[in-house]
Amino acid sequence: MNEHKKTGVLLANLGTPNAPTASGVKSFLSEFLHDHRVVDMSRWLWCPILHGIILPIRSPKVAKLYQSIWMEGGSPLMVYSQQQRDALHEQLNLPVELGMTYGEPSLKQGVEALLAQGVERLVVLPLYPQYSATTTAAVFDGLAKVFNQSAYLPELSFIGDYHNHPLFIKALADKVRESWQTHGRGDLLLCSYHGIPKRYADNGDVYPQHCAETTRLLGIELGLSEQQIKMTYQSQFGKEEWLQPYTDKTIETLPNQGIKTLDVICPAFSVDCLETLEEICEQNQELFMEAGGEGFNYVPCLNADAAHVDLMAQLIREKNA
Structure with missing residues (x-):
């Protein structure tokens, strides 16, 4: 590990509604489907379709689907992501935070939490094994917006994919x-x-x-x-x-x-x-x-299995060598 600068890790994922309700899903889908990386149509054409048809119709339907899988601690994506964060922190003994491209905790909240802990070198791990502009690049775009408004820019390392690791x-x-x-x-x-x-x-x-x-x-x-x-x-x-x-x-x-x-x-x-x-x-x-x-x-997905946490830790070590 790089011992000269304090290193922190940002685990990035897509995000999830904060509640399995029509309003919660609508807020999440609105942010998600407004991203040009996800839907690259002209905003003049897309926004009326999104707000006039898709969000009013899909939000209640998707909310019912979320209700069928919701866990005691929240949505499965959030529960397992928090477990990943905690396990990786324990293994690496480094500050580790979550940042979601859409919803909360946002990328901005994740970065600010790390900077508040004195992090000078930031390793970003988008949890998308296979690169896509719709996911991995959307994380990079989000980080660029965060740092465009920040007075301090830490040294940044970005893990683009690990599809063949x-x-x-x-x-x-x-x-x-x-x-x-x-x-x-x-x-x-x-x-x-x-x-x-x-x-x-x-x-x-x-x-x-x-x-x-x-x-x-x-x-x-x-x-x-x-x-x-x-x-x-x-x-x-x-x-x-x-x-x-x-x-x-x-x-x-x-x-x-x-x-x-x-x-x-x-x-x-x-x-x-x-x-x-x-x-x-x-x-x-x-x-x-x-x-x-x-x-x-x-x-099932790898979730917070020990082998998955070992993989994430190795990716961080390789990037921070």
Whole structure:
């Protein structure tokens, strides 16, 4: 570790509503969907659609989905993120704070908390294993806004991705093996990644290449053939074409292809959240079973598992060497 300057760590993630209510979800979605990194349409066209149609209709529906997964300590994303922060602080013995791109604690709040502890060197770890402009770059944009208004600029290190890091691949593989030991092994391991519009990838976003590489390395680590592991994209929104194949459409076809038992893992997510616990565990499981599937097993995210914290600590050490 760099001993000359006091180092602090900012763990960055997307964020979450502060309550599973229509107003809480509306506030969060409004900030999220206003970001040009997420939706790059003209504001003149997008804002009337967002405020006149999407937010009034989607907010109550999404609030009900959050209610189905809400934990005693808050949303799963926040609960697991706090556990990650605490475990990483204990392992590194460094100041560690959370900063969410949208919602609270904000990136600004996270940075200010670290600076208040005398941090002179800041290592930022966006918890997105695969780089995308919609996520990783949005963190960088947010930090730029924070420091544009700050009188003091600490030395800054930014971890852009870790999609092929050996400890990441091993942690994923061990999570799958643990699931196999507990629930048995399915006919197929499906890696479901959060999607982005295809146009973004066509314009240079390397996200699909990173997803493919994570999947390839995970298959090698587990000793799977190309027929035993597959990757898809979930959570598409709107009418524009997104990266394919789509998770839900794929899942509906698998039983007719002889895939009767299915294991699903979501390697793009650092922590379990609405997209994994509700979209995959509930919606997509229902689709699979209704299509003739006989067994569906979701492999949880790495969350605050010891192997995940070890990975994060190693990423910080490598950046702060």
